[in-house]
Amino acid sequence: MRRTHPITLLSVGHGCVDLYQGSVAALVPLLVTERAYGYAAASGVVLAASSLSSLAQPLFGVLGDRRARPWLLPVSTLLAGLGVALSGVSDSYAVTLAVVAVSGLGVAAYHPESARVARLAAGGGHRAMGWFALGGNLGFALAPLAVAALAAAGGLRRSPLLLLPAVVGAALCLPVLRARQTRPSGTAAPPGPARDDTASFVRLSLAVVCRSVVFTGLGTFLALYATERTGSGGAGTAVLFLLYLGGAVGSVLGGVLADRWDRVRVCSWSYLLTAGSLAGLVLVPGPACYLFTALTSIGLYVPFSLQVTLGQDYLPxxxxxxxxxxxGLTVSVGGLLAPAIGVLADRTSLQTALTPLILLPVLAGLLFRTLPEPAVPPPSALRRGRRPGVTP
Incomplete structure (x- = not known):
């Protein structure tokens, strides 16, 4: 396999898994119309998947640090797909909660191990990690289309068809794992890792939380806000499309920029510039919201994959x-705070509720100004084998 092949396969596999993250929320309208779920019951389905997934991901990360488990990639992909595929089989609310929770568990098991394998396959390259992140973003964005196709095919009773992407994703993992297992045994082990920089990792995590709150808040309320500001019924769909499309551009752009400048500088400037575009999105009326949505999305996604590799280098x-x-864990905070934005919007207005979000990219950018650029092993060392301390 050429060097580009593992990242390509992992990226597509990442998209297959993240499609199921987006599918749970996309299934809510079908659950409401076909099963007469109330909004509270429907949101409970989303919470069952996202809360378990977010809380379990750090646990799988800890287990992966003790012993590498590459077999988790195909198994967790199938688990994520199986849970969503079974969500329409039974009319029982309890069964529906249980199977989407299983899907969330599969998502949780996939991400820490896939991030480790992708980093090794990328040989430390930031651009390659950007492509890996891009696959997940595109998978999430395709989820509403997959559910729309399901609705056209016959509704929830056809949900087993949603298992197909999981089968594809699991199959794509196999050649990557096979290539890792058959690498030459005579190559030297990579050098020992530097000491953990826990203080920097905590500040990085706080910056990721700021990003999470902004992105979740926009994803939840931006469609309503755009419709309100422009008076166009199609504005909501258009801005959400731009929000996802900008994420695809930003993920790749982040890796390109980090190859020229260091990651900390790229992330810091990206967040500070995002504060300006977010201010335009919230405060400038009319069709300008489309431009500001695209710029804000790109700015929020430029640091996305860079934050993952920075976290791994702060905790080698x-x-x-x-x-x-x-x-996982930091991303869930955005979902926990989204209801607070809704409460404030009910009491005041959507514009008032979204305005405080402008400060969060500024805070994230300033937090990055306090971070050092960690020293990393040379790419050749990462490609030669595993990180020390992890049993293959």
Whole structure:
């Protein structure tokens, strides 16, 4: 396999898994119309998947630091797909909660191990990690289309068809794992890791939390706000499309920029510039919201994959834990705070509720100004084998 092949396969596999993250929320309208779920019951389905996934990811990261488990990639992909595929089989609310929770568990098991394998396959390259992140972003964005196709095919009773992407994703993992297992045994082990920089990792995590609150808040309320500001019924769909499309551009752009400048500088400037575009999105009326949505999305996604590799380099002895926290636990905070934005919007207005979000990218950018750029092993060392301290 050429060097580009493992990242390509991992990226597509990442997209297959993250499609199921987006599918749970996309299934809510079908659950409401076909099963007469109330909003509280429907949101409970989303919570069952996201809360378990977010809380379990750091645990899988810790387990991965003790012993590498590459077999988790195909198994967790199938688990994520199986849970969503079974969500329409039974009319029982309890069964529906249980199977989407299983899907969330599969998502949780996948991300820390996939981040570790992708980092090794990328040989430390930031651009390659950007492509890996891009696959997940595209998978999430395709989830509403997959559910729309399901609705057209016959509704929830056709949900087993949603298992197909999981089968594809699991199959794509196999050649990557086979290539890792058959690498030459005579190559030298990579050098020992630097000492963990826990203080920097904590500040990085706080910056990721700021990003999470902004992105979740926009994802929840931006469609309503755009419709309100422009008076166009199609504005909501358009801005959400731009929010996802900008994420695809930003993920790749982040890796390109980090190859020229260091990651800390790229992330810091990206967040500070994002504060300006977010201010335009919230405060400038009319069609300008489309431009500001695209710029804000790109700015929020430029640091996305860079934050994962920074976390792994701040905790070189615990890369799985770092990946689990930066991809899981910190991301869940945005979902926990989204209801607070809604409460404030009910009492005031959507514009008033979204305005405080402008300060969070500024805070994230300032937090990055306090971070050092960690020293990393040369790419050749990462490609030669595993990180020390992790039993293959």
């Amino acid at each position: 002895s615990r890369p799985g834990t770092a990946g689990g926290i930066t991809l």
